[in-house]
Amino acid sequence: MIWSKSLVPTLREDPRQAENVSHKILLRAGFVRPLASGLYNYLPFGLKVCQKVTQIIREEMNRIGGQEMHLSALSPRSMWERSGRWNAFGDDMFRLKDRKQQDLALCPTHEEVMALIASKELRSYKELPQIWYQFQTKFRDEPRPRGGVLRTRQFTMKDSYSFDLDYEGLDASFKLHSEAYSRMFSRMGHDFFIVQASGGLMGAGESHEFMVEASSGEDISLVCPECDYRANAEVAEGRPVSSPALDSKKEKIHTPGLKTVEEVSGFLGVKPSQLVKSILFVKDGKPLLVLVRGDYDFSEEKLKRAFGTGLEPAENEDAEKHMGASLGFLGPQGVDIDIYADISLETADIFAAGANEDDYHILGISLSDDANIKEYMDLRTVRAGDGCPNCKGSLQEKRTIELGHIFKLGTKYSEAMGANVLDAEGKEHPIVMGSYGIGVERSMAALIDRYYKNDVMAWPVAVAPYEVQIVSLGENEVSGRFYKELASDGLDVALDDRDMAPGAKFADADLIGIPYRIVVGPRGLKQGKVDIRKLATDETINVAVDDVVTKVSQMISAEKD
RNA sequence: CGGGGAGUAGCGUAGUCCGGUUUAACGCGCCUGCUUUGGGAGCAGGAGAUCGGAGGUUCGAAUCCUCUCUCCCCGACCA
Numbered sequence: 001m002i003w004s005k006s007l008v009p010t011l012r013e014d015p016r017q018a019e020n021v022s023h024k025i026l027l028r029a030g031f032v033r034p035l036a037s038g039l040y041n042y043l044p045f046g047l048k049v050c051q052k053v054t055q056i057i058r059e060e061m062n063r064i065g066g067q068e069m070h071l072s073a074l075s076p077r078s079m080w081e082r083s084g085r086w087n088a089f090g091d092d093m094f095r096l097k098d099r100k101q102q103d104l105a106l107c108p109t110h111e112e113v114m115a116l117i118a119s120k121e122l123r124s125y126k127e128l129p130q131i132w133y134q135f136q137t138k139f140r141d142e143p144r145p146r147g148g149v150l151r152t153r154q155f156t157m158k159d160s161y162s163f164d165l166d167y168e169g170l171d172a173s174f175k176l177h178s179e180a181y182s183r184m185f186s187r188m189g190h191d192f193f194i195v196q197a198s199g200g201l202m203g204a205g206e207s208h209e210f211m212v213e214a215s216s217g218e219d220i221s222l223v224c225p226e227c228d229y230r231a232n233a234e235v236a237e238g239r240p241v242s243s244p245a246l247d248s249k250k251e252k253i254h255t256p257g258l259k260t261v262e263e264v265s266g267f268l269g270v271k272p273s274q275l276v277k278s279i280l281f282v283k284d285g286k287p288l289l290v291l292v293r294g295d296y297d298f299s300e301e302k303l304k305r306a307f308g309t310g311l312e313p314a315e316n317e318d319a320e321k322h323m324g325a326s327l328g329f330l331g332p333q334g335v336d337i338d339i340y341a342d343i344s345l346e347t348a349d350i351f352a353a354g355a356n357e358d359d360y361h362i363l364g365i366s367l368s369d370d371a372n373i374k375e376y377m378d379l380r381t382v383r384a385g386d387g388c389p390n391c392k393g394s395l396q397e398k399r400t401i402e403l404g405h406i407f408k409l410g411t412k413y414s415e416a417m418g419a420n421v422l423d424a425e426g427k428e429h430p431i432v433m434g435s436y437g438i439g440v441e442r443s444m445a446a447l448i449d450r451y452y453k454n455d456v457m458a459w460p461v462a463v464a465p466y467e468v469q470i471v472s473l474g475e476n477e478v479s480g481r482f483y484k485e486l487a488s489d490g491l492d493v494a495l496d497d498r499d500m501a502p503g504a505k506f507a508d509a510d511l512i513g514i515p516y517r518i519v520v521g522p523r524g525l526k527q528g529k530v531d532i533r534k535l536a537t538d539e540t541i542n543v544a545v546d547d548v549v550t551k552v553s554q555m556i557s558a559e560k561d
Numbered sequence: 562c563g564g565g566g567a568g569u570a571g572c573g574u575a576g577u578c579c580g581g582u583u584u585a586a587c588g589c590g591c592c593u594g595c596u597u598u599g600g601g602a603g604c605a606g607g608a609g610a611u612c613g614g615a616g617g618u619u620c621g622a623a624u625c626c627u628c629u630c631u632c633c634c635c636g637a638c639c640a
Contacts (some may be wrong), residue, residue: 506601531599
């Protein structure tokens with residue numbers, strides 16, 4: 001790469017719209033340019049990094065027997081209706097009509113398409129297992145794109161799908177992917193860890209996310225410092241912190257207009273943890289009261305899993321009808337609808353709660369005597385300080401970026417699309433599937449977050465846009481010679497031959513982050529020497545002109561192993 | 562969708578409250594010439610903006626009013 005003939009539009013100042021580190025550097029280093037909200041153009045250097053990330057993923061996918069294919073990004077409505085996701089995706093799916101007024105979707109993911117292929121092409125258990133993958137542009141009309149390239153409306157995903165005869169096979173495919181992912185992310189230079197996760201829209205089976213800690217992350221992961229328990233906050237379990245028992249006789253108190261936990265606990269002079277938060281839901285027309293300790297929040301994910309998807313928060317009129325009071329004054333005592341309580345309420349028996357009468361709360365109710373609780377379950381969002389479910393440790397919260405996600409899908413899509421095979425007995429079975437995704441551009445952003453320090457970016461060699469950069473300080477002849485020799489040694493080399501002030505060239509080089517830098521200037525050449533700098537450690541060595549090529553090749557190949 | 566912020570030259574900003582001394586300013590970048598070359602060079606000259614858009618108020622609007630578009634950040638979704 002010869003800089004004077006290339007497009008590397010670096011920016012001296014932070015662009016106005018960029019807030020987090022990766023966004024700033026991607027723009028300033030001329031890797032990407034915004035087109036519209038959540039849409040980016042990838043300029044040569046940005047593409048280069050994405051290609052290196054892609055190639056690492058490809059190699060590791062091939063290593064576990066993955067077969068690369070390329071599916072259509074456009075898909076017909078009928079296909080999505082078979083799985084029920086034409087509706088399930090809602091506004092997140094980009095939809096359009098063709099000239100015949102037929103509905104099409106830009107695929108947000110490809111479970112259906114893959115299952116459809118399987119349904120047409122796979123007949124026998126003898127053909128299983130299979131792993132198919134692709135790199136594909138995904139389209140999702142995100143409610144809020146953010147963080148530059150971290151969450152966009154169009155992005156490249158490596159998505160793979162496994163096809164097995166049974167669940168033991170799925171477990172094996174899942175494990176293969178988990179190992180492949182660990183190898184890929186290690187090779188890229190991520191400090192990742194694996195957390196238990198929720199399947200979301202994809203499915204309900206076991207799922208793991210590959211996370212890196214980052215201040216710009218969108219997820220909260222709960223991590224036990226004393227054992228290996230790691231989980232996304234959506235699904236994390238934990239032991240609730242204890243709460244001092246409420247020492248109070250039963251007493252009804254006038255609390256006009258006070259509805260929230262903060263208002264009520266403040267007014268009554270009790271801790272939030274001594275209050276019962278009661279939320280009324282309606283499912284299929286039936287009321288359902290769920291309780292959590294006042295200092296915790298409900299986990300929507302857990303509610304969904306416990307009670308299904310048709311769960312709607314009650315309107316005020318439902319509350320009047322079933323509880324005899326408005327929202328904000330509900331409590332579990334003396335009502336005969338189904339009541340489910342979070343396990344945080346097992347830490348004590350005496351609480352304060354809504355009185356089931358407008359503008360009144362009640363102190364000193366006993367959950368065991370006064371409330372008819374059907375079941376205690378895990379319904380709350382676990383938070384830092386809660387006890388680890390596996391050991392005596394207490395959980396910590398970390399803000400994380402989700403690099404990849406692996407799911408056990410089961411037969412949801414194979415059944416929907418009719419993907420069946422015959423087993424050894426000639427009996428037909430739906431194929432057991434898994435699905436596994438990695439966001440390519442996001443990995444690039446996470447690496448910037450990780451490796452940008454003190455105004456210098458230093459890409460890991462494995463994913464750097466180029467491996468070594470020659471900064472020519474008016475010495476283009478010698479520099480050109482190094483360039484040719486390094487390139488013919490098989491190195492990915494960039495040559496900054498621009499006629500600019502040295503400071504400006506160094507500043508650009510710091511921004512771009514090519515991990516090794518050869519500085520060729522008149523000062524060094526007078527002694528027959530040039531400098532080789534390793535950006536990651538900020539070490540510079542002074543080498544004789546004749547040794548430069550071998551030395552640099554050595555340093556880089558050492559790092560590749 | 563709810564809450565917050567911002568749109569002025571390629572980029573970053575000032576000016577906006579309190580209309581007119583503004584032919585819209587400054588830094589960087591860009592073009593020409595000469596000089597310079599180990600951490601964002603110097604001098605001289607030059608190009609570049611219908612101040613996000615539409616309407617209105619006014620003798621006069623970047624500045625006031627109305628509507629509208631876009632972008633960013635914080636929350637509900639996901640690679």
